[in-house]
Amino acid sequence: MSKMGTLLSVENLWISYGAVEALRGVNLELGSGDIVAVLGANGAGKTTLLKAISGLLKIKQGQIFLEGNDLSRFLPFELVGLGISHVPEGRKVFATLTVEENLALGAYGVRNLPAGRDVGIRRDWVFELFTILKERRKQLAGTLSGGEQQMLAIGRGLISRPRLLLMDEPSLGLAPRIVQDIFRVIRQIHQEDQVSILLVEQNARKALAVSRYAYILETGDISIQGEARKLKDDERVRSAYLGGSGVK
Helix, strand or coil, X not given: CCCCCEEEEEEEEEEEXXXXXXXXXXXXXXXXXXXXXXXXXXXXXXHHHHHHHCCCCCCCEEEEEECCEEHHHCCHHHXXXXXXXXXXXXXXXXXXXXHHHHHHHCCCCCCCCHHHCCHHHHHHHHHHHCHHHHHCCCCEHHHCCHHHHHHHHHHHHHCCCCCEEEEXXXXXXXCHHHHHHHHHHXXXXXXXXXXXXXXXXXXHHHHHHHCCEEEEEECCEEEEEEEXXXXXXXXXXXXXXXXXXXXX
């Protein structure tokens, strides 16, 4: 798929919810310094894929590697120390904690590692990315707008200086102006922080514009994959995902 070194490798991944097979033999790669998008309709298995990578779901079959490390050997909280950070769907900020306290929690698991020794520097960088968060730093997260909570969730994911950032529907439910800001920041953090990003996104047009490669999931299977710039002109992709505002 890519000439760059492989950072993440998902091999023959099967995930089930009881009798329902959510992922069926999924194979996926993401290179170091890459942005890869995962598109698909509701129920296709996109969120399941990210949760499996984060260790939040039991794998029925298959393996997931980060630079050759079998992730099944680690507990979910240990993956932060390996360089994986997950920005979940629905923001999931800690509503009764302040903005600053939410950001501090992003360093959990790396405080004794090099990435944990510059938490203050990382926090200040997040405040540069999202200046509104600096203004709201003492405000309870639950009182922020939806867009501000999404910014906070992304910022919290960046505090640990991840090598791999998993982003699940970052633009979901946001106003068009905020969506523009979110994708501007995705480009910025990729360029400035050299973080690799696996992007699950309902706005297919914007996801393909920011990504180098893309996979399309349909009911648990990879149905289409290829370079993002080429998929934008693929008639199957255009008719299914680019006809309107994108697909969730």
